[in-house]
Amino acid sequence: xxxxxxxxxxxxxxxxxxxxxxxxxxxxxxxxxxxxxxxxxxxxxxxxxxxxxxxxxxxxxxxxxxxxxxxxxxxxxxxxxxxxxxxxxxxxxxxxxxxx
Numbered sequence: 001x002x003x004x005x006x007x008x009x010x011x012x013x014x015x016x017x018x019x020x021x022x023x024x025x026x027x028x029x030x031x032x033x034x035x036x037x038x039x040x041x042x043x044x045x046x047x048x049x050x051x052x053x054x055x056x057x058x059x060x061x062x063x064x065x066x067x068x069x070x071x072x073x074x075x076x077x078x079x080x081x082x083x084x085x086x087x088x089x090x091x092x093x094x095x096x097x098x099x100x
Contacts, residue, residue: 009053015043016053017062017090020080033068035077054080062086 019042023032039050057063064083068076082090 004049009056012043012045012049013053013057013062014090014093016050016057017082017086019043020063021082021087021090024081031066031079031081033077034080038077057086060085062089 016039019039020032020034023034023042024030027033036047036050036054039045039054040047043050045053054063054065058065061083062085064081066079066081068079070076
């Protein structure tokens with residue numbers, strides 16, 4: 001079983017940040033309701049990869065997730081939002097892309 005390189009993990013993490021930003025724009029909110037399955041489909045990754053990236057981005061303070069519940073108490077997809085640090089990282093990444 002091969003391990004994913006750090007470079008690929010960083011690239012996927014950046015893609016996930018961009019995906020969350022796009023979804024929050026689409027939701028016209030700072031928080032986008034997203035399940036791991038929705039993110040996996042949108043990013044072309046496995047649910048396990050998305051779960052790993054989500055936890056890592058939260059640990060690094062780039063993303064905040066909030067549990068959401070229906071009126072009957074059933075759990076809904078979590079709400080995801082970029083933190084100010086996550087937004088700054090995306091701006092810096094965009095600047096680097098324009099330099100290349």
